[in-house]
Amino acid sequence: MKIPRLLQAVLVLAGVYFGFVLVFDVILDAVIPSSLLAMYMFFATAGVFMVFTYDEEQTRELVAPIKALVEDPSKRPWRNIVFAILPLAAGAGTYVQMQPSLEAPLELRTIHPAPPSTAKIYGKRVNLLKLENPFRKIEKEDPDRFRELVGEGAAVYIRNCQFCHGDKLDGRGPYADALNPTPLNFQDVGTIAQLQESYLFWRITTGGPGLPKEAAPWISSMPVWQDFLKEDEVWKVILFLYDYTGHRPRSWEHE
Amino acid sequence: MNRSGLIICLAIAAVVFPGLTALAQEVAVAGAYAPAPKLTTADYPTIAGVNSRIAVWIFAQLHLWFAAFVLAVPIFVFIIEVIGMRTRDKRYDDMAYEFIKVAITAYSLTAILGGMLLFSLILFYPHLFNYLATIFTESMFYYAVLFFVESAALYIYYYGWHWLQGGFKKWVHLTLGLILNAAGTTLMLLANAWLTFMMSPAGVDGAGVFSGDAWAAIHNFLWNPINIHRFVANIAYGGSIVGAYAAFKFLTANGPSERAHYDWMGYNANFIAICALLPLPFAGYYLAAEIYTYSQQLGITLMGGIFAWLFIIQAVLIGTLFLSANYYLWCGMGRSDGAKRYTKYIKYIAVVLVGAFLVWFTPHTLVLTNEELKALGGPHHKILGPLGIMPAKNTAVNVMILFTALSFMFYRRANKIATVGWVNAGNAIQVALFTAGIANILFLGIYHGYFTNTVYKVAASIPQVLTTVIVIVGSITLDSFIYRGSREVAPLHWGRIPARAQYALFLLAVSFTWLMGLMGYIRSGIRQHWHVVDIMRDASADAFTPTLGYAANVVSVAAILFMAMVIFVFWIAQVSGNKTLPAGYWKEQPP
Numbered sequence: 001m002k003i004p005r006l007l008q009a010v011l012v013l014a015g016v017y018f019g020f021v022l023v024f025d026v027i028l029d030a031v032i033p034s035s036l037l038a039m040y041m042f043f044a045t046a047g048v049f050m051v052f053t054y055d056e057e058q059t060r061e062l063v064a065p066i067k068a069l070v071e072d073p074s075k076r077p078w079r080n081i082v083f084a085i086l087p088l089a090a091g092a093g094t095y096v097q098m099q100p101s102l103e104a105p106l107e108l109r110t111i112h113p114a115p116p117s118t119a120k121i122y123g124k125r126v127n128l129l130k131l132e133n134p135f136r137k138i139e140k141e142d143p144d145r146f147r148e149l150v151g152e153g154a155a156v157y158i159r160n161c162q163f164c165h166g167d168k169l170d171g172r173g174p175y176a177d178a179l180n181p182t183p184l185n186f187q188d189v190g191t192i193a194q195l196q197e198s199y200l201f202w203r204i205t206t207g208g209p210g211l212p213k214e215a216a217p218w219i220s221s222m223p224v225w226q227d228f229l230k231e232d233e234v235w236k237v238i239l240f241l242y243d244y245t246g247h248r249p250r251s252w253e254h255e
Numbered sequence: 256m257n258r259s260g261l262i263i264c265l266a267i268a269a270v271v272f273p274g275l276t277a278l279a280q281e282v283a284v285a286g287a288y289a290p291a292p293k294l295t296t297a298d299y300p301t302i303a304g305v306n307s308r309i310a311v312w313i314f315a316q317l318h319l320w321f322a323a324f325v326l327a328v329p330i331f332v333f334i335i336e337v338i339g340m341r342t343r344d345k346r347y348d349d350m351a352y353e354f355i356k357v358a359i360t361a362y363s364l365t366a367i368l369g370g371m372l373l374f375s376l377i378l379f380y381p382h383l384f385n386y387l388a389t390i391f392t393e394s395m396f397y398y399a400v401l402f403f404v405e406s407a408a409l410y411i412y413y414y415g416w417h418w419l420q421g422g423f424k425k426w427v428h429l430t431l432g433l434i435l436n437a438a439g440t441t442l443m444l445l446a447n448a449w450l451t452f453m454m455s456p457a458g459v460d461g462a463g464v465f466s467g468d469a470w471a472a473i474h475n476f477l478w479n480p481i482n483i484h485r486f487v488a489n490i491a492y493g494g495s496i497v498g499a500y501a502a503f504k505f506l507t508a509n510g511p512s513e514r515a516h517y518d519w520m521g522y523n524a525n526f527i528a529i530c531a532l533l534p535l536p537f538a539g540y541y542l543a544a545e546i547y548t549y550s551q552q553l554g555i556t557l558m559g560g561i562f563a564w565l566f567i568i569q570a571v572l573i574g575t576l577f578l579s580a581n582y583y584l585w586c587g588m589g590r591s592d593g594a595k596r597y598t599k600y601i602k603y604i605a606v607v608l609v610g611a612f613l614v615w616f617t618p619h620t621l622v623l624t625n626e627e628l629k630a631l632g633g634p635h636h637k638i639l640g641p642l643g644i645m646p647a648k649n650t651a652v653n654v655m656i657l658f659t660a661l662s663f664m665f666y667r668r669a670n671k672i673a674t675v676g677w678v679n680a681g682n683a684i685q686v687a688l689f690t691a692g693i694a695n696i697l698f699l700g701i702y703h704g705y706f707t708n709t710v711y712k713v714a715a716s717i718p719q720v721l722t723t724v725i726v727i728v729g730s731i732t733l734d735s736f737i738y739r740g741s742r743e744v745a746p747l748h749w750g751r752i753p754a755r756a757q758y759a760l761f762l763l764a765v766s767f768t769w770l771m772g773l774m775g776y777i778r779s780g781i782r783q784h785w786h787v788v789d790i791m792r793d794a795s796a797d798a799f800t801p802t803l804g805y806a807a808n809v810v811s812v813a814a815i816l817f818m819a820m821v822i823f824v825f826w827i828a829q830v831s832g833n834k835t836l837p838a839g840y841w842k843e844q845p846p
Contacts, residue, residue: 024638028637028638030631030636030637030638030639031627031630031631032639033621033622033623033624033627033636033639034624034627035621035622035623036617036618036621036622036639039571039616040613043571043574043578043609043612043613043616044609044613046578046609047578047605047606047608047609050578050581050582050585050605051601051602051605053753053755054582054585054586054588054589054598054601055589055598056589056753059753103624103625103626104625106622106623106624113555113560113561114551114552114553114555114556114559114560114561115551115552115555116552117550117552117789128551128552129550129551129552171633171635172632172633176633181634182633182634185633185635188635188640188641189640189641189644189705190619190640190641190643190644193708193709194559194644194709195551196551198551199551199555247708248707248708248709249708249709250551250708250709251708251709251710
């Protein structure tokens with residue numbers, strides 16, 4: 001038996017929808033956000049529409065049941081039922097969408113705010129566009145000394161940072177659950193791997209209060225670490241962050 | 256240019272523009288340039304309660320849309336005219352003439368809107384304009400001169416079209432087209448210098464004091480990336496607007512021959528748009544990478560900061576461009592009786608295109624409900640997170656481009672039957688080329704994008720692009736050999752295309768327009784509270800960055816205004832061909 005094309009299209013879309021849910025929510029155990037699923041389904045529907053309508057004959061076949069429902073006198077009872085159900089469904093959907101909820105409102109958090117071009121850190125004005133990690137050059141010049149510096153950075157990290165950012169640098173420290181937004185996951189390729197070391201230096205030393213005014217309202221519970229750590233310690237922590245995660249800082253020079 | 260040269264130049268300019276006399280005297284007397292002014296809110300005039308930022312924004316945007324159109328159309332009109340000359344197929348010449356006819360009305364609107372932009376800048380932002388005019392005195396003068404050259408060339412090119420036909424006269428006409436394009440392109444390059452100076456100032460010191468080296472100010476860090484991006488984008492945009500014109504004419508056509516003509520015109524316009532669209536993502540990526548290289552502040556504001564969500568809308572619109580361009584090609588296969596051999600592959604192309612498109616617009620920052628946040632244990636998504644950064648996007652867009660090229664190749668083959676003996680071997684080589692190309696693009700994207708540092712990540716985009724170019728050029732070249740001396744299945748049935756394909760052409764033009772508006776806003780908006788980044792601060796009441804919704808609304812209103820004007824241009828181009836012969840109105844004249 002040949003499946004009508006309209007039903008084929010509906011089945012394909014249902015397959016795509018449940019495919020996403022099955023793959024993400026069940027197999028990969030990483031739930032697919034409903035907002036993204038809605039966007040995916042919108043364009044999957046566009047794709048299905050394109051495939052099912054580029055040809056005149058196939059398009060006629062696709063819309064034939066809808067046309068018959070609207071025009072065929074023998075389908076009047078069905079037409080009445082559909083025409084009653086559609087507005088009711090739309091109304092119900094709108095009601096559910098608009099119903100007040102106890103859920104906290106969604107918050108769009110941009111991954112990293114833009115830094116200023118200069119900032120006052122440790123009492124001096126620093127040009128963040130040109131600032132470099134003073135220890136980075138030691139990586140090639142003296143690898144053993146570099147390992148020591150990374151180790152010192154690790155010690156500073158474990159004493160001060162892991163409570164929020166986690167001992168695996170994955171943003172899942174013991175305090176992480178109490179914070180909203182949750183601390184940054186440095187293992188994610190979308191965080192420190194995309195940034196220059198000067199950015200990390202600025203973000204660590206000036207913390208939440210140092211975030212740019214023009215990008216307000218930012219929310220961040222990051223302390224102002226220049227009040228607690230020495231400049232060298234911050235640079236060593238940065239070495240450790242990149243070393244442990246295996247990422248490389250953003251730079252413009254080939255190694 | 257040295258100081259005396261500048262003074263002479265200003266003096267000459269002063270003959271044409273008396274307003275510049277004072278400035279010429281000032282430069283000569285002072286002998287040095289002043290630093291960028293430090294402004295207060297009182298330095299920005301309030302006129303009739305008009306919101307100065309919105310006024311300048313909308314005039315600039317409308318001017319830019321029309322300018323892009325009138326810059327692009329003569330470029331491909333010139334190319335089509337050359338094709339017509341070579342093939343001696345008059346249809347190309349007629350089509351080129353019809354394209355330029357549409358552009359001629361748009362040209363007047365471009366000039367009017369450019370004037371409005373200039374007046375609004377002088378009136379609402381006098382100190383900024385004065386500062387820029389001090390630095391770009393010469394280029395502004397040359398701009399005015401070139402504008403006259405362009406206008407003269409355009410009018411002779413258009414009105415002399417039927418006069419300058421055949422033999423030497425045709426060559427004269429073609430030369431005029433070349434002058435027109437050279438003037439138009441140079442105009443764009445000059446204007447680009449002014450706007451990129453505001454983003455990446457050069458030729459000035461930290462206080463904004465101009466060194467006197469005009470070339471340094473023009474040749475600033477972002478000038479060439481913008482030049483390349485705009486040049487390519489303008490051609491794609493021009494193609495899409497002319498495609499919309501052809502669609503409009505197709506839908507209102509009176510008979511099959513008119514429908515066939517405008518179907519053919521729409522196909523050619525779409526072809527131009529696609530040809531320019533294919534390299535556009537690379538030009539855009541190059542521009543963004545250069546912005547990031549110039550300043551991590553601008554770069555992060557652009558793609559990781561407050562404008563990141565507009566980039567998702569941008570991704571959606573670019574994907575829409577690819578989908579509608581492909582859909583038009585698939586619908587167009589109905590013109591051929593031999594297309595059935597290839598239509599069975601369309602569903603697979605669609606799956607790849609939509610799949611790549613989904614990766615292309617997956618945001619880095621996901622919108623999560625609290626329940627989803629809890630289920631994931633934080634905002635990081637282990638599968639979707641890596642799809643949010645550029646290596647995934649670059650890989651996806653290269654795949655989209657390759658499959659769009661594949662759609663085009665199927666379209667070209669649809670009506671032909673190869674007669675060479677090695678057709679199977681040729682096809683096998685093409686399949687191998689595509690397979691190897693896609694494998695290489697995936698390898699470069701995944702390995703260099705996620706397992707090396709950012710230098711290699713950014714650099715990997717170049718071999719990705721080269722792979723795509725090699726596959727496309729190689730396959731199309733091979734195709735031309737395979738189908739040398741081929742037989743046609745049957746004559747192509749121009750006009751045999753569903754009306755909804757014409758709406759795909761409209762969608763292409765609308766998406767392009769909105770996209771340019773949004774991206775133009777982002778490019779300008781990343782300066783945030785600076786007129787000239789780090790040099791001249793914006794102290795006006797509107798120095799804040801508007802919310803995304805507000806900005807999108809302004810761009811949308813501007814886009815609707817532009818569309819209304821474009822419909823007017825289409826209508827007026829049609830009206831010129833209408834004739835009314837009122838009976839008994841005119842007095843009979845004796846023979």
